[in-house]
Amino acid sequence: MDDLLELSASIIESGDVSKPFNRITNELSEVDDGLAVVESFSHSVVIDSGDGLVAFDASHANTGAQVVEAIQGWSSTPVSHIVYTHGHADHVGGSVAFDAAYGDLTVVGHENVQRRFDRYRYTNDWNVLINARQFGGVRGDFAMGDGAPDFIPTDTLEPTRVVGAADTLEVGDRTIELHHARGETDDHLWGWMPDEKWLFAGDFVIWNFPNAGxxxxxxxxxxxxxxALRDMASxxxxxxxxxHGLPVGGADRIEEMLTDIAGALEGLVAEVVERMNGGEVLDTIIHSVGVDPDxxxxxxxxxxxxxxxxVVRNIWRQFGGWWDGAPSRLKPSPDAQxxxxxxxxxxxxDKLAARAAEVAESGDFRLASHLADLAGWAAPDDSTVxxxxxxVYRERRAQETSLMSKGIFAGAMRESKAVADPDS
Known part of the structure; x- marks a missing residue:
């Protein structure tokens, strides 16, 4: 079994990304005395308190049982507490398996977790649809596509200990501080154990560019x-x-990691807001603001x-609303018209489609996609178009790096393939 701290140190120090570090193995690794991680979707991080185990997150509904099995292989002590870092489905859905295995659990979550659950149930079909498109079949084994069950199981455990701005858990001989901060969500908690100097970051750190957009x-x-990252680093x-991703050891290494992520976000916010204050429209800002490639x-x-x-778009949305600054798009004609x-x-x-193919051949997939969409909207039943x-979207997907872009472009490809070849 890999030493996870050694593995993460070697990756960070060398910059070698050939080894996977966002892994879904459902295997448990002990990281320190009384501290273990089950690498799953998402991870469950487990603390032996001396009087029950405390699990940060319960993973997804489809991986929860495997996570529980891994924990039981590590310790016969029952889990007494689950701490939800936030209410996303891949962090809470596995609570059903924890409940079946242990029962009588204290479930700790921010006060907005219940509101999130209510919203997910109100918009269940929408959430199933957008997650099927976002993940684009990359992880089809998690049943996120068409025909998936409820976005979160109806029997997902709800918080029984509700946290506001902060709280402190005293479990056995362990002291766990919980702090709320908005980030990927409005219901996020991160944990800090001052005696051990262990930091439970949830999705504030995901070993990818922050999911802030x-x-x-x-x-x-x-x-x-x-x-929040600056607070953690301090x-x-x-x-x-x-x-998600590997645990990391070493105070200097962790501080650099946290401040790098914070700096990337701060830089984007500062430049977007400066340009907004200067009266620039979203189109200009999107094509002008970025992050240092290094x-x-x-x-x-x-x-x-x-x-x-x-993230640039999300900053605009936070401060500027939904209108992008182009007058014609305030009250636009229907796309098809x-x-x-x-x-x-x-x-x-067909002329628009042919030009889309030419532009794609030149490598300008942004413009090619506009032309392909216009052609498709103008001729919704034309198999050739x-x-x-x-x-165009198959080729564009292949050029993209982010899972979100790949998923959406794959969705567009499938949409047109169903018209072009309905029997496929």
Missing amino acids: NPQKVQRYPIEWAA RRPEILLPA LLAKPYLRPLYDEPEF LAAELAALAGGA HGVRAE
Whole structure:
């Protein structure tokens, strides 16, 4: 079994990203005396308190039972507490398996977790749809596609100990501080054990560029996210335990990691807000603001899930609302009506599609996608036009790095393939 702290140290110090470090093995590794991690979707980080085990997060509904089995192979002591770092499905769905194995659990979560559960149930079908598109079949074994069950199981455990701004758990001989901060979510807690100097970061650290701009999800909070990371770094943790990716050891290494992530977010916010204050529109800002490529090359900041361009949009949304500054897009015509007009001017939807293919061949997939969409909207039942559109998005998906972009472009490809070849 890998020594996870040695593995993460070697990756960070060398910059070698050939070894996987966002792993879903459902195997448990002891990281320190009385501290273990089950690498799953998401991880469950377990503390032996001397009077029951405390688990940070319960993983996904489809991995919870395997996580429990791994914990039981490590210790016969029952889990007495689950701490939800936040209410995302991959952190809480496995609580059903914990309940079946242990029962009588104290479930700790921020006061907004219950509101999140209520929202998920109110918009269940929407959440199933957007997650199927976001993950794009990359992890089909997690049943996130069409026909998936409820987004979170109806019997997911709800918090029984509700946290506001902060709280302290005294379990056995362990003291666990809990702190709330908005970041990826508005219900996020991070944990700190001052005696051991263990930091439980949840999704504030995911070994990818921060998920602060997800194009299909509700508002993220990059300013508060960065401030929380600075707060964590100031405590000089000696072991960092994220909910995704490898645990990290060494106070200096952890401080650099946390401040790098904070700095990337702070830089984006500062430049976007400066340009907004200068009266620039979203189109200009999107194509002008970015992150230093050297920073994005670091193993824990690569844009393989979310990406800086999406964070720019989220900052605009937080401070500027939904309108992008283009007058025609305040109250626009339907896409199909505009597309039909442009297709008529071009000589037909097939002309737009042909030009989309030419532009894609030149490597300009942004422009090619516009043209392919216009062609498809103008001719929604034309198999030839949609064959071109499907190919444009197939090629574009292959050029992208982030899972979110790949998933959405794959969704567009499948949409047009269903028109181009309905029997496939």
